[in-house]
Amino acid sequence: MGALTPGPDGVLVRGCPRGATVRLWDGTSVEPHPGEHAPADIPYPRPAPDDPEAGHRGAAVFTRGDRWATGWLSAYNGLD
Numbered sequence: 556m557g558a559l560t561p562g563p564d565g566v567l568v569r570g571c572p573r574g575a576t577v578r579l580w581d582g583t584s585v586e587p588h589p590g591e592h593a594p595a596d597i598p599y600p601r602p603a604p605d606d607p608e609a610g611h612r613g614a615a616v617f618t619r620g621d622r623w624a625t626g627w628l629s630a631y632n633g634l635d
Contacts, residue, residue: 559614561626565598566614575618580626582608590616 560567568577568590575590582602588595602609613626 559616561612561614562596565596567594567596568614568616569594571616572618575616577614577616579612579614581612582606582610590618 558567558569560569566577566579568588571577571590573591577588577590577597579586579588579597579599581599583606584600584602586600588597597614599612611626613629615626
């Protein structure tokens with residue numbers, strides 16, 4: 556299992572399984588990144604200047620069989 560460590564400007568991603576996709580968001584701006592390059596320090600995307608949700612940040616890793624996340628998606632960590 557991998558790990559997501561959020562920081563002020565991005566997320567440190569470690570231990571992603573092969574084929575994983577990492578998605579980071581800030582407000583309504585979302586960017587996908589391949590997980591194979593972990594460990595990696597991935598910056599949050601830049602939100603639109605008029606985005607009322609700007610500053611609401613998080614990250615998630617999606618694979619075929621498991622998932623883990625930060626932010627509001629962390630409620631889904633460990634679900635079977």
